[in-house]
Amino acid sequence: MGEKQFWDIIRVACQGEWIVLAPDGEDDTSWDEFRWFRPLMVELKKLPPKDIAYFQFWFDEKIDALYTWDLWGAMRLLTGSESDNRFSFFRAWLVCMGKEVYEAALADPDTLADVIDPRREQDYTSGFCSPELNAWNELGLTTKDFDEVYDTFGTRRRPQITGEEWPSDITSTMLRQRYPRLALLLGVVDDESAEASQE
Secondary structure, X not given: OOHHHHHHHHHHHHOOOOOEOOOOOOOHHHHHHHHHHHHHHHHHOOOOHHHHHHHHHHHHHHHHHOOEHHHHHHHHHHHOOOOHHHHHHHHHHHHHOOHHHHHHHHHOHHHHHHOOOOOOOEOOOHHHHOHHHHHHHHOOXXXXXXXXXXXXXXXXXXXXXXXXXXXXXXXXXXXXXXXXXXXXXXXXXXXXXXXXXXX
């Protein structure tokens, strides 16, 4: 499987939709599957088993490339979270947004202002970290077989986060300076302005 086929599958299955929280009364798991996870698995199950594992290889490579402090800061601004798990989910979501959005955000995270909708409640799901393995298992194949095929593509090394690390005391002013378009879209104000409005 080449990179073009990888992105073609993402485009067909995910269609650039934001993952939204389930409406009141709806089951979270079924809602997530309806939005992205299940369509992606349907596409993957059409592939030969080796290509399913290769899709995972590409997926991991793309997620690892997003392991930067710049994108961590964007995730922090969007979610208010500093969780490593949330950052993993965020990067998986970003891959599923498609090649154009992915490459733009990799070059400049502030371009995410072009794709988010601040009027909608948003969340990320852990399901998109392993759609390939789930598709593999649904075909009646074992995880051990999956690992053996995956290993033929090369050894995945734990990525090291790159870029300039954020300080422990991140402020709204810092985030606004780094992501002016996102901050404006989300209504984030400078710390001084927030303090003044409370007086």
